[in-house]
Each structure stands twice: as C-alpha cells, then as structure tokens.
Amino acid sequence: MEAKLLLYKKPKLKKPVLIQGLPGIGNIGKIVVSYLIAELNAEKIADIVSPHLPGLVLISPDNVVEPLTIEVYLYKGKGRDLVLVTGEAQPISDFGQYECCNLLIDFCEEFGISEVVTVGGYGIGRQVKEPKVYGIVTSENLVKHYEKYGVVFQKENTIGTIIGMNGLLLTFAKMRDIRGICLLAETLGYPLLSDPKAAEQVIKILMDMFGLKVNLEKLEEAVKDLDRLWRHLEEQTRKMHEKKGVSEYSSYIG
C-alpha cells in the first residue's frame, strides 16, 4: 500500500507557488500555513493519505472522525496562485517523508508549479525580540532575489542540515529544476511551545513576496486556539497510548 494524492478538483493555476508548513520546531510552519488558509479562505483541493502517517485518527468536538492527512489547499491570488500544504503530523518514518515529498513534487510538475517555499523553525535556545528568518535555497543565484524580502542569508552557513519534509521537498524541487527556498525562523526551540512571533515574521515576508493582504490581528488568538487543541490532543493521546500498550500487549497474547 502506497501513499496517494486524492485530487478533488483539477486546478488551473496561474504562475503557481507551493508553500508547505507542517508541525515542527515552534510549530512555525504549521501556524503560518494554517493561518494563511483561514485568512485567505483557501479551498481544499487534495489530501495525501499515507500508511506512514501515525495509525490514529482525530475526533472533532462534534464527535466526527477525521483522517490524518497531508492537506492541500488552493488560493486564487491576484498575481499568482498559492498551493498551501499543511497537516496535523509528518509521516513517522524517513521513508514515509520521502514518499510524501515525491507525491508533492509530482503534483508540482503536473500543474506547472515553478517555485516551492517550505517553512520551519531554527531553534537557537533563547528568545529574541525580532526573530530573523534565514533562507536556504535551491541555487546560489536566488539569494539576491529573496534578500529583497528581508530573508537573511548567513555569510558562512552554520545550520548544516535540515531534517524532515522541509529539507526533502526542497532537494526534490532542486532535482526537478524547480526553484525554491526554505524559510527558517529563529525560535526558542522548546518542546510543544508554539511561537507566534516567529510565525508572524514569516507571514510578513510571504505577504511581501506574493502580494498578499492578511490581517495579522487574529494571529495570537489563533495560536492560542491551536495550542489549546494540541494540549488537549496531547493529553488524550498520552492516555490512549498508555492504553495502546495494553492493546498491543493483549494483541500479542490473544
């Protein structure tokens, strides 16, 4: 069984760019892309279902089951169209992450997406008032272009590696001759601490880059809601996992 992209609506896209944000350090990617989806009223056009996502499902407050997927939304912009990718989890194995990126990059090729932006956090172990947003690009000659929007490029890069789908999708883009950037916002880097300030810096850059109008006033509130949901889910999941131990054990002996 392989991961699949379920396309609900074949889009016609105008100079499209894909922006991916998933849970991670400071949850910056997830916050940025979820907020854009909500504020821009983007429409869901596809889900990636993967057997390498965690084997659990979510339940909404109204008792309805929700699959865990990588979600793909479309926003028809004035200048360019945005394909926004997010989800409540990353695949749990390196293999699953490779597979999802492969589906996304095939999607990019099929629909003529010429630019890929991935969003994540760069844990620096302390809080700063104005978090910088560092850039890692698919080609050196893109540095000047992205610097115009306030992205910082280190003189002698000290980040070294990018872990997870933020890095993988970017190298897949590079190997298919799609240009792109990974935006890494400075953040404290503590467990389970969402960082709205760092997210705000990234959103401002994206607004400038793609001519978006986004009201940032509700961001802090939105992050509080997300955090409430996460804490809630975390508690339930921990409880269920303790039970899962039981279930797995009994499944071995039963």
Added chain:
Amino acid sequence: MEAKLLLYKKPKLKKPVLIQGLPGIGNIGKIVVSYLIAELNAEKIADIVSPHLPGLVLISPDNVVEPLTIEVYLYKGKGRDLVLVTGEAQPISDFGQYECCNLLIDFCEEFGISEVVTVGGYGIGRQVKEPKVYGIVTSENLVKHYEKYGVVFQKENTIGTIIGMNGLLLTFAKMRDIRGICLLAETLGYPLLSDPKAAEQVIKILMDMFGLKVNLEKLEEAVKDLDRLWRHLEEQTRKMHEKKGVSEYSSYIG
C-alpha cells in the same frame, strides 16, 4: 509481499453492515464480535493474511496449526446481513493496519456494504456499574440516528483520538462515502483484563440496532473461556519469546 483477502465464498448480501471487533482495551471488540459469531452461528467467508501480523502461529488443543489471520464471517439476518470481522491480533505496525483497513474497505465497496460499525473500549481508569457506550461517527447528521439505540454522544468530545484499526476503518469508510460509527464502551482499562459487562452493553445496542436475537446468558462463561485461552497463550508466548531472544541472537551469529 502484500496482505491478501482470501474469499472462500462470494456472498450475495442484503443491505449489509460490517461489524469489526479486534483485541484491544478490555478486549471488548473481540468479545462482542466473537460472541455474535458463535451465537448467530455465522459462517466464515474470508481470511485476511498479512505479513504485518505477528510472525507466529497458534496451535489448537488437538495439535493442529492455525494461521493468525483477520477473519471475516457472514450472518444472513432477517432484515439485514451482517459481515463480522475479528481476529486474535491486530497488525503490529501502523502500516499493516492501514493495509488491512484498505482491503476491508475495498471488500465493502465490492459487496455494497453501506454501513460500518467498529467496536472498542474507552479506558476511564475505574469500574462503573453500567458502562456507557460512546459513539464517534463519520458525519454529524448520523448522531440522531444512533442516539435512538442508546449510544451516548459527548456534548464536547473529550476522546480526541482513536488508535488502531477501529479509527482507521472508520475514516476509510468516510472517505468512500460509507456511513459508520465507532462504539467505545467505558471500561477500567487495565492490561489483560477482559470486561464482559462493557461488552454486554455493546451487544445490547447492536441487538436493538440490527434486530438480532442473542442469548446473553452464556456471555460471562464465554469470556472466562476466552480469558483462560488468553492467559494460556500469554504464558506460552512469554516462554517462547524468552526463547525467541535466544533464537534471534543465535541467528545473528550463526
């Protein structure tokens, strides 16, 4: 090598519903479905063999080897036909669980199964006299329908997530436009403790829901038998696993 559904008999089904119960918290799903199979004298029509089930086989008291499979039974009811799914274990990896659910949902589509019920336990850490049975549905507009049969829907859901095949099968159903419900009975939630009372509550709801006549008198005895078998298997498995350590080790050096 992929999991396969071995169909022994192509069924003609009348308004069929699939009911799945596997080992888990309080073993409620397994007890419910096994008891229905025995009491309704249901006929085995298929086995799912999966390389992601544990790499062991069972031995019956008369020294005959039995494969570990997900078993599919059919009961031709007066009103509707029941497809009953159970087994002695769940696949051991999340991937294997996705794969099995995929086979089951393909089976549902092929044979026009329009409703899926999964049965599990909801560990609450204490014993209650009359365990409630909570419902999680594929669509909000099913709440009223299932409430008629005594299923409880929380005002503001606090369960959060469902782990394993109970949740996965339900979201697969939802994505194929098959309606369904996960029934989670309140139970203590301790390891290896089967809960016949919680199972009884679920069976009563299913009897009402699908117009079944089931004699509940033998339930407590049946659970004792199951527990005896499980304890027995557990002991042997533990012993064998200690040996397995040996075998695996020697297999590395030999």
Added chain:
Amino acid sequence: MEAKLLLYKKPKLKKPVLIQGLPGIGNIGKIVVSYLIAELNAEKIADIVSPHLPGLVLISPDNVVEPLTIEVYLYKGKGRDLVLVTGEAQPISDFGQYECCNLLIDFCEEFGISEVVTVGGYGIGRQVKEPKVYGIVTSENLVKHYEKYGVVFQKENTIGTIIGMNGLLLTFAKMRDIRGICLLAETLGYPLLSDPKAAEQVIKILMDMFGLKVNLEKLEEAVKDLDRLWRHLEEQTRKMHEKKGVSEYSSYIG
C-alpha cells in the same frame, strides 16, 4: 526490492518432501538439516536472497566472501526425493519471514511437493536423557500417521504458539492443502547452546519416516565444529557491531 529464489537447476522430483531446519532454540533444526545435507551428499539447487536477512556477509577461512542466504538442497532418495532447506540465519523481521515462506511454498506448489516438515526445539528449561519429539500437524487426521514414527502428540496441547519460519511455513502449507508437520524436540533452551542429543532424536525419526541411511557417529563432532564456527562468528560479529555503532553514527553526521 523483494526476496528472490534463484533456481540453479530445475529439478524433476519423485514424491518429494521438503524438510526445513534453521537456527533457533538449541539450533536443532539447523543441525539436523545441515547434517543430512552433509551425510546424504545433497546438491545445492537454489538460494533465497532476501533484503530482510541481516545486512552482513560471512567470510570463509580462505578469505572468500559468502552471501547470507536461505539455501535449498536436493537429495535424490530411493523412495522419495528430499528438498532440504537451511541457512545461517532467519530473516530479521516478521515481514521477511512471511516473504521467505511465501517463496518456499510457491516452490513447493511448482514442483509438486506434497509434504512439508519443519524442525525446531521446544525449550523446557531442563535437560532430559531421552528428549521427546513433539508434533504439530496441518490436520488432525495426520496424527496417527506420524505417531508410527515415534512422534509424540500431547493429549491437551500446551505449546500454544510457534514463533518464526517453523510455524509460518506450516500454516502456508495448510492453506495450500499441502500436509505437514512441525517436529519440536525437547531441549534445555539456553542461549547459544547447541543440543546434539535432541537433534539425534529428530534425525532418527526422519530416517525411519523417509527410509534414510545416515551414519550418526559423526554428529557430535559436527556439532562441535558448528559450535566452534558460531562462537567464532559471534565474537567477530560482536566486535564488528561495536564498530557498526561507530559507522552508523558517523554515517549520520557525515
């Protein structure tokens, strides 16, 4: 990449039986089948290469590399032909074991093998003078047949489960309507302790069952040689594994 059976010589077989013995408790299966191969001068006809075998290779004393495979030998008997299956290791994952058994059972079907015997140990935690050999069969009506050769069938089976390829191959046989037996010899069950006495009991039964003439005098010596090889390999493997830690680590940072 899937496991493959490399067939070097398409055999014509006379009422063939397959006998499988792999490393495990007391190494009984491995000893029995290796000794039969040597004494009967059986010819290698196939190798199963599997990406789920351990990722290492053996080196012979004359500095030649040897792949780790599941090896298949043929002995053209007077009455019946024997297909003898052994190897220096079992696949390390349950999935890999399912896959290998699948290849073996396909091989059985293709070449008309009508009986499968798997050989293992049953750890009882103490040494006995004359180890019994217990049988687990694919069908109850085979009990009488095998009892004739001294195989013991427990009145009320207390073994419960069989772990690894011994059990899996037998259930695969059962599902393809091939009859078979798993022979489990009583043995101490301590790590890395080969048990030539238990192996001898199994060989005697197989000699009787299939009309074989095998000189048992060299058995004890052969087991000593095997044990020397195993201890040697174990030591090297442990050393190399300590190094593997290094290598894996450096592979992560390099």
Added chain:
Amino acid sequence: MEAKLLLYKKPKLKKPVLIQGLPGIGNIGKIVVSYLIAELNAEKIADIVSPHLPGLVLISPDNVVEPLTIEVYLYKGKGRDLVLVTGEAQPISDFGQYECCNLLIDFCEEFGISEVVTVGGYGIGRQVKEPKVYGIVTSENLVKHYEKYGVVFQKENTIGTIIGMNGLLLTFAKMRDIRGICLLAETLGYPLLSDPKAAEQVIKILMDMFGLKVNLEKLEEAVKDLDRLWRHLEEQTRKMHEKKGVSEYSSYIG
C-alpha cells in the same frame, strides 16, 4: 517508492572497475574514494536517491541545499576506466543497503564492469605505524593476483563477517560472476576518528593496481577538512535532532 539511479551521462567504458568507499570505521572508504575523485578530477555521472537514506539534507556554506545521495563518478584512465562510488551516508536500514547494492550491481552489468573493489576499515583497537590492508575476495583463485599489490591475506581468516555495503556489494558481485575484493585497512576503530594513514595505505595499493598517479601530499590536509566538516555537521545534527524530538512529539499530538 524505490531507490533510483539517476544517470546523467551514459558512459562508454574501457575495461572498467568500480571502487566503492562510504563512511564507516575510520572513514577510510569515504576518504580514499573522495580523495581519488578530487585528485583525478573525476566527473559525476549518476546519483542514487533512496528513501532509506537518512531523512535530512545537507546545506552548503553558500546556503544551498544538497540532497543526500550515493554519488557515482567516472575517471577515464589511461589503461582502465574507474567508476568511483561514495556518499555522505549509508542507507540506515539493512533493506536500504540491499536495495542500493542491487542498483549498483545492475549498473555494473549494464556497463560491463568486470571488477568491484570495496574499501573499509578493520578496527583492531590500537594504532599501528604501518597499517596492513587485508583482502577478502569473491573467489580463492584471486588471492595470488591481489597479493602482488601488497594486499595481505590471513592464513586462517579471523575477520568472520563484513557489515554493511562493503560486504553486500561484494557478494552481489560474486553472484553475478563479477570478480572483486574488499580492502580492509587496519585502524584504531574509535568513533568519529578519521584515519588518514590507513587511507594512504589503501590509495597506494589502488595506485599500483590501476596505474594511477595521485599526489598524496594533500591527503592529511583533505582529511582535516573532511573532519572539520563532519564535526560541524555532527554538532548541527545533534542540535537539530534534539529539536527533532520536539518536532516528532508535537507531530504526534498535533
């Protein structure tokens, strides 16, 4: 999703030999092949991308993303052509290593490569002034040939096993009737300690074997550069991994 060999240039090869060196004990393989590539000015002709390589990407000092791949270079020699295989990491699972070796050996067959050399370290727990280079071959009759170049063959082999792609590629070669040798240089065997002296011994042997002219003066400096890079990456990776813990955790609860 399977590993793939991306061939950028279909080569015409003259009596070609493949030399593989990857990170491992003392990083000898990686150093030897990287140094040959740099000094011989070899050209990249292919990349193997594999979903079983670590799920991270590298960032060059100029902020450009680099995929983690197994890299294949070509050097057009006077006598024979060299295909040089290296990379910053080995696949992290045994399965992934089998799969990569399979791709490499298919490549060998397609382009008529008749000899395979793999390079690694043999940890002996102490430093020696003049590290010996031991050989393990695909066939005993190659011993005399390789001894001419100073490769040492143990009278009674005590290495026992080879772990990882060094051994696997050699057995794959053997099974396809391609001759070959694994060169294992004596080295201390401590974590993360590159051993330029041992690497030098191997390069000298390869120079002699294939008539190469390589300036060894820059070797020590090159190893220092590599070590600086590795230490740098290690630090970043450790930091990121601590963050990964966070990200993975939050991905479970989000």
